[in-house]
Amino acid sequence: MASAGHIASSHHRRLLDTGPGKGADNSSSPSPDATRIMVGVLVTVICCTLLYCIYCWRWRKRNAIRRSLIQRLGPRSSSDLPLIDLISILAATENFAEAKKLGEGGFGPVYRGVLSGGSEIAVKRLSARSRQGSAEFRNEVELIAKLQHRNLVRLLGWCAEHDEKLLVYEYLPNRSLDAFLFDPIKSVQLGWSTRHNVILGIARGLLYLHEDSLLKVVHRDLKASNVLLDDKMNPKISDFGMAKIFEEESGGGINMGCVVGTYGYMAPELALEGVFSVKSDVFSFGVLLLEILSGQRNGALYLEEHDQSLIRGAWKLWIQDDAAEFMDPSLGRSYSRDEAWRCYHVGLLCVQGNPDVRPTMSSVLHMLISDHMELPAPDRPPLFTRHNSIPFPAMPLSVRTESRVSPPHSINDVTITTIEPR
Missing domain, CATH: 1.10.510.10 (Transferase(Phosphotransferase) domain 1)
Structure with a gap:
């Protein structure tokens, strides 16, 4: 009986030595590698979230500018300057084929095209992300629609769909x-x-x-x-x-x-x-x-x-x-x-x-x-x-x-x- 009591007492002391407090301390102490991984994941998630928010903000801003441009120019398109749909321009230029490219300036390339009625056109394709190109586009559409003279080039129409900003001119075969x-x-x-x-x-x-x-x-x-x-x-x-x-x-x-x-x-x-x-x-x-x-x-x-x-x-x-x-x-x-x-x-x-x-x-x-x-x-x-x-x-x-x-x-x-x- 004494021997059995001694064994029980020893077992009780071992349980106290590895009791809940000490076991919890060991299991709740993460290694340095685990800490670095957790911090890295957290930073990555935060950065990705910020980038996504910035992308959404710029996308909404770009579309807001395009919508305001169409609303601003829309009322005059029926009387002063026609609004030409993107599908017609893509068909005229064969989807902006390289063979149709006439040249390129500071705000984008110019393509030769033929409308369904047989009229030859020159399409100026402006960069969707160029602030200066957008300003030039708006200025030219608003201004040249009011100007008509034999020694000024004729702007036949314009298009602002999706990310495209296009100006359609009369085609002049001898160029510049x-x-x-x-x-x-x-x-x-x-x-x-x-x-x-x-x-x-x-x-x-x-x-x-x-x-x-x-x-x-x-x-x-x-x-x-x-x-x-x-x-x-x-x-x-x-x-x-x-x-x-x-x-x-x-x-x-x-x-x-x-x-x-x-x-x-x-x-x-x-x-x-x-x-x-x-x-x-x-x-x-x-x-x-x-x-x-x-x-x-x-x-x-x-x-x-x-x-x-x-x-x-x-x-x-x-x-x-x-x-x-x-x-x-x-x-x-x-x-x-x-x-x-x-x-x-x-x-x-x-x-x-x-x-x-x-x-x-x-x-x-x-x-x-x-x-x-x-x-x-x-x-x-x-x-x-x-x-x-x-x-x-x-x-x-x-x-x-x-x-x-x-x-x-x-x-x-x-x-x-x-x-x-x-």
């Missing part, structure tokens, strides 16, 4: 002016009469925008690639994504606090201060006119070869009374000297540094078509070289370099833009 003007082979197709007609057509289109339309519009991105040519080589100004309605009656500029346009075509007050007006368009027209006369681009390549801008080269030959050296060699001597010299003179008047002394587009057109009007002497144009006395603005700007393909829309050498509400 720069495809001919700066090509050593194609430039021979631009004889003097054609070039003179292009200059006058662009001037009439700008005059309409500045003075004759219901809205006073500043284009802000006039350049050779934004001038399209129809089958008869008549010019049509295109790409109104950066255009602004100009409501000032005093004739002064508007300071937007940002730089929008293409280097080489920008007026100094726009490049340095962000101030635009109808006179900044006049400056761009002057640069374009000089490009048409010379067959050379006022861009980085010309700076590298001549260490000066095209307009400075034009001024140098002007004061040397050697304007014939400025003319495109592909013209030979087959041009009207009086018309060419008058265009040359008007071009230098348009690119004067002071916007107050630049002519208006009505004066420009009058000077171009008048044989007897005496023209004032031009002032020295501003410097735009790497050795600028007037430096290019030192401010944070986004620079977009675009494709060299020649589509029927904007192709920039270097376009400087700042995203802004329109």
Whole structure:
């Protein structure tokens, strides 16, 4: 009996040694590896939840913007600009086939298409996630629907379905002016009469925008690639994504606090201060006119070869009374000297540094078509070289370099833009 009691007492002590308290302590103490795994899983779940919430928020915001855009533009689509359904555009472009692609600019590719009725169209497909592309899309649809002129490209319709934002234009078979003007082979197709007609057509289109339309519009991105040519080589100004309605009656500029346009075509007050007006368009027209006369681009390549801008080269030959050296060699001597010299003179008047002394587009057109009007002497144009006395603005700007393909829309050498509400 004593032995049995001793065994029971020993067993009781062992139970006390491994009792509930000590057993619980051992089982509730996780290993360091288990702790790390639990923390990792928890962090992963939290991160995934946050990412999902952000995705849902952006998706809802993007769809809200699209719905507001359709609601905003919907009422005018029935009267001013047709709303074309996405299925028709997909059928016309063979689902945006690569073979139908005409080129690509800063805001998306352009495709050639044929509607069911046989009409040829050019479809500009904007990036669904580009804030600036969305702003340009909205601006162009709202603005160009109100503009009708023989020297402005016609916007036939628009589409905003799902994530697609599409602009449908008339198709112009000869594409853009720069495809001919700066090509050593194609430039021979631009004889003097054609070039003179292009200059006058662009001037009439700008005059309409500045003075004759219901809205006073500043284009802000006039350049050779934004001038399209129809089958008869008549010019049509295109790409109104950066255009602004100009409501000032005093004739002064508007300071937007940002730089929008293409280097080489920008007026100094726009490049340095962000101030635009109808006179900044006049400056761009002057640069374009000089490009048409010379067959050379006022861009980085010309700076590298001549260490000066095209307009400075034009001024140098002007004061040397050697304007014939400025003319495109592909013209030979087959041009009207009086018309060419008058265009040359008007071009230098348009690119004067002071916007107050630049002519208006009505004066420009009058000077171009008048044989007897005496023209004032031009002032020295501003410097735009790497050795600028007037430096290019030192401010944070986004620079977009675009494709060299020649589509029927904007192709920039270097376009400087700042995203802004329109």
